[in-house]
Structure formats: structure tokens, C-alpha cells
Amino acid sequence: MAAPVSALESAWQLLIANFTEFQLATVVTFLLHETAFFLSGLPSLLFERFGLFAKYKIQKKSNTSAYQNRCVLRLILYHVCVNLPVMIFSYPAFKFMGLRSSLPLPHWTVVVSQVLFYFVLEDFIFYWGHRALHTKWLYKHVHSVHHEYATPFGLTSEYAHPAEILFLGFATVIGPALTGPHLFTLWLWMVLRVLETVEAHSGYHFPWSPSNFLPLYGGLP
Numbered sequence: 001m002a003a004p005v006s007a008l009e010s011a012w013q014l015l016i017a018n019f020t021e022f023q024l025a026t027v028v029t030f031l032l033h034e035t036a037f038f039l040s041g042l043p044s045l046l047f048e049r050f051g052l053f054a055k056y057k058i059q060k061k062s063n064t065s066a067y068q069n070r071c072v073l074r075l076i077l078y079h080v081c082v083n084l085p086v087m088i089f090s091y092p093a094f095k096f097m098g099l100r101s102s103l104p105l106p107h108w109t110v111v112v113s114q115v116l117f118y119f120v121l122e123d124f125i126f127y128w129g130h131r132a133l134h135t136k137w138l139y140k141h142v143h144s145v146h147h148e149y150a151t152p153f154g155l156t157s158e159y160a161h162p163a164e165i166l167f168l169g170f171a172t173v174i175g176p177a178l179t180g181p182h183l184f185t186l187w188l189w190m191v192l193r194v195l196e197t198v199e200a201h202s203g204y205h206f207p208w209s210p211s212n213f214l215p216l217y218g219g220l221p
Contacts, residue, residue, distance in 0.1 A: 098180020
């Protein structure tokens, strides 16, 4: 007798029946990233614009609406012109490293262990890469773009020079590239990483902020 199919597996079956793996790993991944990024990042932008939750704002200075809009427009440009092409052209490499999208979905213990490994590895690479970005030449010509917004809000987490965007992308995908994960695991990791960095750049510290409960949340200082 066949094992019962879960609702998640049924939904996944619909995905792989209607889209090719290439489409799922590139265009759908891009759309998922954009959805997670902008939906999680817009609240802090609106909080700042309308003066909401001011007592939880870390810096009292606020960005103007025009400055916020500039950030959003440039992010869309960077994402479409940098992120999407990188996803498309890196698909063969991920496929070679073992990426798969077929059923069955991986066991939850595999998913959790891989995602934890990705967080640790990404934090290690990002830490040393971030230190390098603060050297004189790299800061002046690359990393200074990210610091144009001295008063951050969630969406500024990915506001950076294209070269830095590529570095950040490398730090995020090196773990999955090494393990050859299921696409489901890759999507989960991507969404969690987006939520973490957006929250860390939100400019607000609420009583329920994850950093109050999770050691080393947001990376090493």
C-alpha cells in the first residue's frame, strides 16, 4: 500500500507538473525572492515614513520619501539586471552539483541540518568578506554604496554595488552548491536568509525581535 501523500507534496507535484526545473530554479526562484524581500521589507519603510513605532526606532533620524523611493527603484533595477541573470546562468552549475526538484521531498532532518550548515558557512564567509569590504579601496569603490543609507530600513539590506551583490550572492549559495540540495531546501534557505537580513537592517528593535531570543542572530558582531 502506498504511503499517503502530504499536502506539501501534493502542492509540489503541481509545481513540477506545470513548470520545468529550469523555470522553477530561475524565474520562480527570482519571484519568490522578490516576494519575500519586498513583503518583509516594506513594513519598516512604512513605519519610518509615517512615524509609526517611533519609540522602537534605533536611530531618530529618518529618510525622506524621495530617498526611500530612490532605494526601491534602484533595487528593482539591480535585481532584474544582476540577480536574475546570475540565477539563469548559474543553473547549469547547480544542476551539476546535484540540485533536484523531483519527489519525494527531503526528510525534515535533512532540510534542517542543511539549512543550519548554510547559515554557519554563510556567516563565516560574510564576516571575512565584510571585513575586506571595509578596507580603504574596496570601501571607497564598492561598499560605500551600501552605506549611502546611514539610517537603514529593511530594504536597504540588499542596496549595494553590483560587485557586492555578486559577493553576497556567492556567500549565500556556496553552501547549497556544496551539498546539492533539493530545490525545496534551497527555497526555504533563501527565504529565511532574506527575512534575517531584512530584519537586521529594519532600523527597529522590538521586544519580539529575534535577536532577543536567538544567540548570534544576525551573525557575529
